[in-house]
Amino acid sequence: MPSTIVILGTGGTIAGTASDPSDNVGYTAAQRSVGDLLAAVPMLAGRPIEAEQVAQLDSKDMDHATWQRLAQRTAHHLSRADVAGVVVTHGTDTLEETAWLLHRVLAPSKPVVLTAAMRPATALSADGPQNLLDAVTVAQMRGARGVVTVVAGNVHGPADVRKVHPYRTDAFSSGDAGPLARVEEGHLRQHRDWPDGPAMGLGRLAVDPAEWPWVEVVTSHAGARGGGIDALVAAGVRGLVVACTGNGTVHHAVDAALQRATHAGVLVWRCTRCAGGVLVGDPALLSPAAAMSPWQARVEMMLGLMGEPPAGG
Structure with a gap:
């Protein structure tokens, strides 16, 4: 049974740093590698996890070339027989856009879990490590599939997820639909089915991003x-x-x-x-x-x- 989880880093606040640990807003995003983020979660040590840096940017600056590369690398790892799922660390500003893109292009039968943070990695009470742990938990869950977002213990589907607050750690919502599931002390409490639907296919993104x-x-x-x-x-x-x-x-x-x-x-x-x-x-x-x-x-x-x-x- 596949067991490897691949973590693809793209930057964002979860990888950000500030000179003052008490400063949760005056930080620079995309400063720490995905390997550093993984090392900050001791509970993940020893698990079959691989880390790859796909990009290193503030997600307000997300671009089509990065989307293309991320979709290609995600599809590559999902095709591996030993991989159970993929986790993507991302900034919060355009997280919902990336989730929708990956869902519509790939609609994967394995889980692709996007996670993020509202506070930088240097914060006194950084939310990134817990979010990353929760994301890996969901990616390893038997039966999990499709593109989802895991932030602040909530699992959101790609059609419903919205960033609804500029600062709070629980900045994401699924609106009227409510979250698909919740991660509670390492256990998943599921409310609705995993996202599904036809995939447009990775070939949709094959054209030069400048020509999209x-x-x-x-x-x-x-x-x-x-x-x-x-x-x-x-x-x-x-x-x-x-x-x-x-x-x-x-x-x-x-x-x-x-x-x-x-x-x-x-x-x-x-x-x-x-x-x-x-x-x-x-x-x-x-x-x-x-x-x-x-x-x-x-x-x-x-x-x-x-x-x-x-x-x-």
């Missing part, structure tokens, strides 16, 4: 103007995700600009800018992004556009 379709998120708000949307269309944007007010409403100036964008061949999806809930109404009129966050929708649209020629091309 350009998709932007735009918002509607009081006093909104359509000029920014017109400028994006003129610059060659392929798709627009609109973070709408309420249940999919947009300012009239934004609506007019979106109609012009659509006529120019730009794909337009709507979702809500509200932190919770989904768009409701006539299913025939709803966007494919109705139940997604704007950030997930951007990833979904970009993946969908890959391999399709630009309008008029």
